[in-house]
Amino acid sequence: MSTADRTAVIAAAPPAYAAPDPARSMRALVLRECRRVTRLWKQTILAPVISSALFILVFGLSLGNRIKSIDGFDYDVFIVPGLIAMAMAQAAFSNNSSSLLQARNDRYINDVLASPMQPWRMNLGYMFGGVFRSLVIGIALVAIALPLTGVPIERPVHLLVAVLLLVVLFAALGVVVGIYSENWDHHSFINNLIILPLTFLGGVFYSISILPSPWQELSHANPIFYMVDAVRYGFLGSSDVSAGLAFGFTALVAVAMVAWAQWLFQTGRRLKP
């Protein structure tokens, strides 16, 4: 094609040039993020599934005989929802924060930032990797826990909503931390010194109703408590606080996290000098 021909093509602005298919752009990013998860499956899927399964075995089956039932459930059944929620939350967070941090460090994120992809599609595309990884881990853990403990799924629709809110929240948090982190220490700091302790103190291994004052009241200030409680409601049909409060709070934080990540992609702050 001659120069004149090509410039004529531009002048006419045909769809191939003027309107690249944005849905394909996001699909490519989603597939890339999932590819990273499957390529590193031993680290991204197998390791967290094994460690959570060990928690169920060690805490549930061995200690379960020595601990009285909690809220009318055997101890090994009681801890399963919290352990699954904890594994999924950590997977969604650490997947996205490490993926974004790596992409920024090596600057291959520029291939995405320069492309004809709207910021909201970039945001969702990067979030999806964590959601995918976390759902695979959740399904694997349910498949392991069901025959081992006989944990019921009393309210499947509530469980689905609770899990989706939880993974979206932590996937978005992972995107935010991945964008703000300057190095791997920052990523580890958030994971090991904030998320993990709050998860352990969020009622994964116990019901906060057994805690004395003021620990019971303080537990209500832990945002992860509501998320664990929402997932537990889906599994067991009972929760420490009302289901409305647990779901409402989790949804509110999830929306705030997605909005924060979106603002970063929209403005380019921290992503572009």
Next chain:
Amino acid sequence: MADATQALTIEGLAKVYDDGTVGLEGLDLEVPAGEFFGLLGPNGAGKTTLINSVCNLIRTSGGRISVFGFAHDSMAARRLVGVAEQDPNLDRFLTVRESLVYHGGYFGMSDADSNRRADEMIDVFDLRAKADVRTAKLSGGMKRRLLLARALLHEPLLVILDEPTAGVDIELRHDLWNYIRLLHRQGTTILLTTHYLEEAESLCEDIALISAGRIIARDTPAGLKRRYDATTLEEVYLQTVSTSLPAVMAAEEEQR
């Protein structure tokens, strides 16, 4: 509104980094469609800042950029630009082929088109033997080849090459320029930065010299040599933008 005559129009472009460093200061530039355009200047002059501004990789502080008449941050403009950055920035989790196919996807191409173009680029840049190797395991030369292949995959009409031959062997340099010349003959606009002045002189129809974030001279290679009474582009460069020690000493001598 599409503009068939100007591949790139930059008006009053400014960039001040967060630490106060001035990258660009009211830069104006026009690159006609179909031109092989060279941008020369010393390290820190603003070449990469200019390129990153056009490619939406930095937040500009002021000014306006349009690509074939489209605002540079529009989806239409982004589709028209392909960039090979100075330092290899390849996705370490992907193979050579995957890097190309996913890039096509990011740029809105169908799976069939992405795969077809990936095969073409793999052949053009002699990457066939490494097609299924992860990018982290490639040699420096192979990474450079892939970087160029990726920049050209979505058939951009404005190709930006930031120091594409830095640290590249003669064979690849030869192959690269042959292919870029072919693209240029087919109507693709090329914006090239290089420290190899003889390359710029032989390839570029028009050259701009940039220093301290501003364009300080612009003409054809012959026109620049005439204007500065020089026999080579290197002499022009040393007279205008070089901050090398001999140039600084010569300037100080002249002041005395």
